[in-house]
Amino acid sequence: MNAAIDLVSLDELVTTYGDLQGNVLLRHAKQCAAHVVLRFAPGEAARQQVAEWLRETVAPRLTRTIDQLIDVDPIRFPTPYPVLVSLLLTASGYQQLGYEAPADKAFRQGMHQRALNDPPVNSWEEGFTDPAQVHALLLVAADEAATVQATLAALRPPAAAVEVLTVAWGHELPGGIEHFGFVDGISQPLYIREEWERYCQRQPSGELRWNPATRLDQILVPDALSAGGQGFGSYLVFRKLAQDVPRFAANVGRLAATLDVAEATVEAWAVGRFKDGTPVSEAAAAGLGPVNDFSYADDPVGSRCPFHAHIRKVNPRGEHDSLAATADTENRIARRSIPYGAVGDPDVGMLFMCFQSNLIRQFELIQINWSNFADFGRLRAGADPVSGQGNSWERNKHPHWPRQWGQPERLQHPWEQCVTMRGGAYFFAPSPSFLASLS
Template sequence: MNQVDYADVQGLLRFGYKHMTQARYALLRIKNAAAARAWLRTAPVSNAMLMNPPPTTALQVAFTAPGLRALGVAESVIAGFSHAFRGGMTQENRARELGDVADNAPEYWHWGGPANEVHLVVMFFADPQAFDAFVQASTGDVWNEAFAEAQWLHTENLDGVEPFGFADGISQPQLDWESQQQAAHIRYDYSNVVALGEFLLGYCNEYGKLTDRPLLDPDAANTDLLPALDAPAKKDLGRNGTYLVMRQLEQDVRAFWQFVHRQAGGNEAEAQMLAAAMVGRTRAGDALVPVQQQPIPGTGTNPEQIRQNQFTFDHDPSGARCPFGAHVRRANPRNTDFPGRPTSLLKKLITVLGFGPQGFRDDLMSSVRFHRILRRGREYGCELKPEDALAPAPPDDPRRGLHFICLNANIARQFEFIQNAWMASSKFSGLTGETDPLLGNHQPVPGCPVTSVFTVQRDNALRQRVTGLPQFVMVRGGAYFFLPSLRALRYIARAGDQ
């Protein structure tokens, strides 16, 4: 029942296409629905099946809610998608919760805002020698008739290093493709293995439930769709699909390195230490806390993975090694269902019943297993080394940043929770007056007029309190997309032709 049909899943979820170092994203508006459906019917969309040798090209397609409407998908069908997806990233209350206010507000975005809405994104991946020919072959007369190109987002292969100069893409959840992990059980130890239903619709999530998705009454138009596991009389439009969150994050590399050097009084070693404290890792990607002897399930077995990922923050309760507000600690606190990870049966029983000693931070963070995301983003702009970033910017200094992409089955509980409760919150882990040092907009919020602080905790010494953090990352665009299965894509491609 839970066996995955990889031929029905778009490959981005399983592979990420990291070995295809060239990528470009076409943000499109539909100008001719019939032509758009014709292009979609013949588009060479890549699936998640293993191939030997691996392919040299891949194409993926995802739609916004307005895009589905523009293609002719019925409103009754769209109503089955999640509220967050239907409402969109730019809804006023949602933008406020995500921190997209002031200079980050959607009205200033290059794409995705109220004045420049997009309907779909077509993602091209390829080896360098095959890329141009692949894009040219995939576009053409039908493409030009079907779509108005809102923007092409180019990427840069920085060889695993993000624009600030730190190793990136290190920590990712391992998907339980075989559904071997017991669902809805209590976890006393941190694990990197996450239920498939957290990322793929139509499968059990960490609660042992199926995430809500569009379920249709069977008819001639949806005969190719799979029956729903929880409602066999219905056809499941969401099965083997997922939601794709996309945000263009422009990074001010010069401002970041110039700021940490000023704080360090020009001392290079101290500047590197402060930068690492803000990120939560060294530039090489090493954790700021010691790796542990006991393997963490789903983390990996090779020495590099152990060096960078075999750790939790259990042995850094005071934040003296990795500050509580560090970006990496906010993004993944590596906690479990219960604080302290009780080991004996008696301690587990006491914890479950709600008794026993509790620290003031114990109830401030939800268990991470309910809030993991699968990142698939790529950098853009040319490399600027930290030592070169200390020089004033030339007039033609190119833009740099990250085309952030993540996949999740529940936008509100996964991406939005992380962004709002962990990144943008000034009350994370008992802190006050500070948001994420990298992604925070540092704007005042109700009850907290100052959020531009970063605290470096220390054992047996006064903490270092860094004030006046500027905004290092600006949001330049964003949208919520549905990445359908191949069966659902066929349904969408003929929806308006019924």
């Protein structure tokens, strides 16, 4: 199979991309993670203390992408990384440190200024309500919470110069599911040649139906502040998304009763996959599992997988390429999310995270123009029942559901929003050499 895209090889990564933090090109697959949101105190004395802390304490412990290569080729790169440490900055964090922030317009404005249909900032959770005060995110991940705690203790910032605004803990759920019960993390863009080759080996023979091969410039940007300008960084979206599990179940129950179809079918029409990962565009019932080599070419009218279904909204797999200004490959995001809360807790959800090189062309296009927009996919398709964020002026956002799998007749039926944004920010993962050079 031909990638048709010049993917980076592991050898090239080692020689050219050493100055790049971890979790960007390769997700950490750790079981739990602390996301520590930080504010830097004002004034020159505090600035110097923050710079010293980042240079002397954080920078030497940062995980780099090249430390994660065991996850791609454990024979050539056998060294494990038991803990992942990453440090990211907001635009105001750069300002506070006395540096010009990376150029992305949305990054410089901040998430709170963007038209994402989010609840008002003053209703966001503590730690996020004053966006100008959110300066950095320290991410520590490991398989055991005790290891994360011990690493956080070793990284403790100077109290006079750095305030911890909030700590968001994430924990993987058994079976790699998210809180609505669906297997997650199946479909990702692939940037590394060997990863892509391994993916191809797992697919049935013949041409790929959807090619996850993605150019590095869709996720990396050169870090102008790195040593010799040779380092790289990436923009991170961080959003705490609360999931109302009882409301999701009530939506499913009502619609299944109205249409007289199985609840599992309605669930799959909301997400685009059955709970075991089977794409509903490929099969009328669960059983195929988390296959990923499919497109929507065989379902042009959305009678198997409706156009509003979450995965069809957020990745139409090229079906609009002939109409769109950008190609499918240019809108992809690298998801790095982790669930929060234990099953059965009243407050559960997802710490949604994704990396990209352009916030407007990637995350914002997906969230605003696709997920939130009832007329994306097709006119009156309906908003995304999972990640669509509603607003007060949208009149016709209720999705149109097939009456039966594979039949063109459909019914417009309400779906109450069951995912709510609770706070977040745009960050940048600077090159390790920048953090090591702060003075």
